[in-house]
Amino acid sequence: xxxxxxxxSFCERAKKESLHxxxxxxxxxxxxxxxxxxxxxxxxxxxxxKTQQKTGKTTPKTSTNKTTPKKTTTKKASAKTPDKSAKAxxxxxxxxxxxxxxxxxQQLTRLKREIGKTETEKDKAANTLAKSEEAINKTxxxxxxxxxxxxxxxxxxxxxTAEQSRLETTVAEQQNxxxxxxxxxxxxxxxxxxxxxxxxxxxxxxxxELQYMxxxxxxxxxxxxxxxxxxxxxxxxxTQTASTKQELESISRQKQTQKKQLEKEKAERAVLLAQLSxxxxxxxxxxxxxxxDEKRLSSLVDKLARKIxxxxxxxxxxxxxxxxxxxxxxxxxxxxxxxxxSSKSAFGKMRGRLKLPVKGTITAHYGSKRAxxxxxxxxxxxxxxxxxxxxxxxxxxxxxxxxxxxxNLIIVDHGAQYMTIYxxxxxxxxxxxxxxxGGDVIANAGNSSDNTQTGLYxxxxxxxxxxxxxxxxxxx
Numbered sequence: 001x002x003x004x005x006x007x008x009s010f011c012e013r014a015k016k017e018s019l020h021x022x023x024x025x026x027x028x029x030x031x032x033x034x035x036x037x038x039x040x041x042x043x044x045x046x047x048x049x050k051t052q053q054k055t056g057k058t059t060p061k062t063s064t065n066k067t068t069p070k071k072t073t074t075k076k077a078s079a080k081t082p083d084k085s086a087k088a089x090x091x092x093x094x095x096x097x098x099x100x101x102x103x104x105x106q107q108l109t110r111l112k113r114e115i116g117k118t119e120t121e122k123d124k125a126a127n128t129l130a131k132s133e134e135a136i137n138k139t140x141x142x143x144x145x146x147x148x149x150x151x152x153x154x155x156x157x158x159x160x161t162a163e164q165s166r167l168e169t170t171v172a173e174q175q176n177x178x179x180x181x182x183x184x185x186x187x188x189x190x191x192x193x194x195x196x197x198x199x200x201x202x203x204x205x206x207x208x209e210l211q212y213m214x215x216x217x218x219x220x221x222x223x224x225x226x227x228x229x230x231x232x233x234x235x236x237x238x239t240q241t242a243s244t245k246q247e248l249e250s251i252s253r254q255k256q257t258q259k260k261q262l263e264k265e266k267a268e269r270a271v272l273l274a275q276l277s278x279x280x281x282x283x284x285x286x287x288x289x290x291x292x293d294e295k296r297l298s299s300l301v302d303k304l305a306r307k308i309x310x311x312x313x314x315x316x317x318x319x320x321x322x323x324x325x326x327x328x329x330x331x332x333x334x335x336x337x338x339x340x341x342s343s344k345s346a347f348g349k350m351r352g353r354l355k356l357p358v359k360g361t362i363t364a365h366y367g368s369k370r371a372x373x374x375x376x377x378x379x380x381x382x383x384x385x386x387x388x389x390x391x392x393x394x395x396x397x398x399x400x401x402x403x404x405x406x407x408n409l410i411i412v413d414h415g416a417q418y419m420t421i422y423x424x425x426x427x428x429x430x431x432x433x434x435x436x437x438g439g440d441v442i443a444n445a446g447n448s449s450d451n452t453q454t455g456l457y458x459x460x461x462x463x464x465x466x467x468x469x470x471x472x473x474x475x476x
Contacts, residue, residue, distance in 0.1 A: 090311060094304035101297035108290040115283045122276040129269040136262045143255045150248045157241040164234040171227040174220075332362040334381055334475050338390040342438025347393045347414035354473045356381065357389045357422060358445055358456050362475075366468040377466035378421065378459030385454045387445040389422055392473075393438045397430045406457065407448030412436060421459035424449045 338355045345353075360383030364376050391412055398419075399411040406423035410430060413419050426446020436442060447454045460469045 086311065090304055090308050094301060094308060097297055097300045097304060101294060101301060104290055104294045104297060108287060108294060111283060111287050111290060115280065115287060118276060118280045118283060122273065122280055125269055125273045125276055129266060129273055132262055132266040132269060136259060136266060139255055139259045139262060143252060143259065146248055146252045146255060150245065150252065153241055153245050153248060157238065157245060160234055160238050160241055164231070164238060167227065167230050167234055171224075171231060174223055174227060177220075332475060334359050334362060336474055336476050338392045339439040340437070342392055343394050344438075346416075347395070347418045348416050350393060351472045352474065354392050354469075356469075356473050356475065357392055357458055358383050358387050360384075360387070360445075360455055363453065363455075366466075366470060378457055379469055380424075380451070380453065380455055380457050382453055382455040383445045385426055385444075385446050387456075388441045389425060389443040389445055389456055391436045391438055391440045391442050392420055395420070395436055397432055397434045397436060397442070400428050400430055400432045402448070405450060407450075408443065408446070410442050412442070417463045419461045421457075421461065423457040423459075424451055424455065 334356050336355045337359050338357055342350070342355060358381055360381040362379050363382045364370075364380035366376055366379055368376050370376060393412075393414050395412040395414040397410060398413045399409065401409065403409045403423075408423075408425040408428050410422045410425065410428055411419055412422075422443055424445070424447060425443035426448060427444040428442070429444070430436060430440075430442045445454065445456050449457070451457065458469060459466055460472060461467070
């Protein structure tokens, strides 16, 4: 609308005014069009933004001025990506290793339980095998005893058989003699007696002979009865011995059968024991392998943990360095200087209340990188030559001399392993062994070291390790 209105007014003026005026007006018109174009382009953008707010949708911004920060942010993000991705990879590897280590430990635990069961089974099999061997041993002893008894019984049986044969022979002979005697007595027995009675001999002799004859008959009868009894006894013993022999043979057969069964069981248990031993050996080898795997994984996890910790420390160190660079590494004025108040407390209790040795400007901070070497372990305070350097707290001068790289140097021991170091001095005002108090002048600033700047290099140490003095001092 504005452009159209301007064009109409231009036509009206062209009729009334001169060419010069027309040219000026035309130039003004062109400028107004150029300036109005961004505004006209902004109106649809505003309408589009309002529409997007209503519909809840967003569209990419096309402004060239707003795109540039995005590119800058992307570059910054890409600059940080390697460290973050490395840390993320290490963390992911650590988690994977820990997960794998957990699985290996579970397998190892399960395998150890199986090994315990196998060892129990092996012990049971070994005990059973030992019992079987003991039972077989007892059976062997029983069989040996039975064999001895059998041998004794057989010998006894042979002896009884021989004795029976002898007795039978003797009985047969005596029976034959007795039969002959009886036959003779039967034929002439009564006549002999009668002859004796009728012979007229002395009656006493006759009676004695008759008595002798009766004794012989009784003895023969007794002998015959004894022989028969002996034969009967021998026969009984022979029968008993034969029965005992049969019983021993039966027991021996049972023992032999039992022995065979026990030997069979022993062989089976020996096979089982060998299988369990082989299984146990395999399980132990597998457990040993799993333990080695677990150790390797633990070593990997520890290594990754150390790597992550190193990355974390490095990131923290970079962040601290960046923070120092953004804040602390800027030149910093030192207004508060050590004085008599610095001698009232023990050094270890003065953290945050110590004052620096000299006024000036801190141009190098603790931990910042030197241009030509390692990081600073202290601070450098730029100050005019000859400025008085004061001791920050009570102590004893333990070194006061020139030292290569540091120039004229004073070291003060404050006790409890705390020391302060003053270097680059022009003049040393104290000697080794002197006691000093907080606020005492101990040197004058200069440039006696390799540093081309005039001022004081100041360090603080505890147990020989340098730490940041700015954590202990105040500059105002």
